[in-house]
Amino acid sequence: MIQDIFPHVFHNEFHERSSLPGDLVTVLAGGKTYLTPSGTFPTAAEVKALGVEEGDLVYLFEIDQTAFFLLRTIPDAVKAALAERGTGVFRNMKPTYLALAGATALHLSAWYRSNRFCGCCGGAMERDKVERAMRCPSCGQIVYPRINPAVLAAVRHRDKLLLTHYANRPNATRYALVAGFTEIGETLEDTVRREVMEEVHLPIKNIRYHGSQPWGFAGNIMVGFWADLDSEDETVILDRSELDEGVWLSREEIPVEENPASLTHTMIQLFRQGKDPQ
Numbered sequence: 001m002i003q004d005i006f007p008h009v010f011h012n013e014f015h016e017r018s019s020l021p022g023d024l025v026t027v028l029a030g031g032k033t034y035l036t037p038s039g040t041f042p043t044a045a046e047v048k049a050l051g052v053e054e055g056d057l058v059y060l061f062e063i064d065q066t067a068f069f070l071l072r073t074i075p076d077a078v079k080a081a082l083a084e085r086g087t088g089v090f091r092n093m094k095p096t097y098l099a100l101a102g103a104t105a106l107h108l109s110a111w112y113r114s115n116r117f118c119g120c121c122g123g124a125m126e127r128d129k130v131e132r133a134m135r136c137p138s139c140g141q142i143v144y145p146r147i148n149p150a151v152l153a154a155v156r157h158r159d160k161l162l163l164t165h166y167a168n169r170p171n172a173t174r175y176a177l178v179a180g181f182t183e184i185g186e187t188l189e190d191t192v193r194r195e196v197m198e199e200v201h202l203p204i205k206n207i208r209y210h211g212s213q214p215w216g217f218a219g220n221i222m223v224g225f226w227a228d229l230d231s232e233d234e235t236v237i238l239d240r241s242e243l244d245e246g247v248w249l250s251r252e253e254i255p256v257e258e259n260p261a262s263l264t265h266t267m268i269q270l271f272r273q274g275k276d277p278q
Contacts, residue, residue, distance in 0.1 A: 001213055002261045005097035011062040012104075014132040019057050021045035023067040026060070026105035027082060029074055033089065033102065034082035040098065042082060044069065050077040058127070060108055063097050070109055087217070091261050099261065100214075107216030111145045119143075150220045151191045153178040154267045154276070155204055157229035157248065161271045162200065162236070165245035175247075175254075177264050179222075192225050200246050201237035205230040208277060213263040222263045226277055 003010075019025075024041040027034035036042050044057065057069040071078070090102030115125055115134045123138035134143045154177050155162040163175035180195035182188060189207050196204050210224040236246035254272040257265055270276050 001263060001266055002091070002096070002099050002103060003214055005063070005095075005100055008064050008095075008097040010097070010100060014130075015059070016129055017059055017067065018054055019044035019059075019067065019069055023069060024101070025052075025057065025069050025071050026102065026109070027071045027074055027078060028087070028106060028109045031087060032084050033087050033106075034074070034079060035085055035089070037083055039083075039085075039089075039093070041068070041101070042078075046081075047071060047078055050081055051075050052078065058112070060105055061101075063101060068101050068105060070105060070112070090217070103216035104214065105216070107214075107219050108145065110219060115143050146219060148218070148220045149182040149188070150179060150215075150218075150222055151182065151188055151195060152222055152224040152264055152267065153192045153196050153204070154210070154224065154226050154271060155196060155200075155202065155229060156226065156271070156276065157234055160234075160248040160250050161254065161268065162202070162229075163247055163249055163254075163268070164199070164243045167240060167242060167244040174257075174265070175249075175268070177224075177267065179264070188223055189225070192227060196227070199239045199242050201239075202234075203230040204228065210267060210277075211263065215262070224263050224267050226267075 021044055023044045025044055025047050026041055052071065056072045058072055060068045060070055087106055090099050093099040093102055118125055118136035118139060118141050120141045121136060121139040123136050125134040125136055128135045132145060164178055165175055178196050178199050180191060182191045192207050193204060196202055204227040206228040208226045210226055213222045215222045234248055238246050251272050251274060254268060257269055260266045260269055
């Protein structure tokens, strides 16, 4: 999965530091990223040669001894020197630790962008110097990075897995699991039951935790569960506002996918291989 970067180590401990020439810079704007012609992040030395000042670089995190920074404002010279790509390019970026870096930078970039002003008094927010937070100097309001909990439900019946396809998402070409965000007052298990009932109208039982995954593309923490159908009736009634297909597939019918980046497709492949918990 995207977070599996061993032997590299992700360091998200916050501290202020200046960039070194070989540190990497994420350039993000309007759903786009700007990469070097070779398809990777530019170095601090490269963007500074294009007119970027140290004060324009916001420290994000480190992987091994390399720090990653966010370019706060993007000069035209930087855009001209780099290649514009959609942020989906991060999903398959190699080495894998760069995919994690891109997705996490995207998460933090969106958070910084949406918290420029205080939600309590409207004053301009400032980056805190001690922790990863935005602080209002006028009223003292502190805002930490928002992480949205969402569940994945791998629902099984005998030797079949329930797979779905999203409605109104033209770029979603593969099957997925039932998924949804946790609401106020819910446990994660309650979310699994509710989402399965809402999206495919099926009762479930034996809900078991599988694992979790940071998913910076949507600012999520994805939490995966296995569950079994609590009925002999496999009839799927779709919520057409969310899904346009829901099918039961046997292990043999599920397409092979090598090294899936997402928890969704990792769980689907585990089922295909017969490695799901019994």
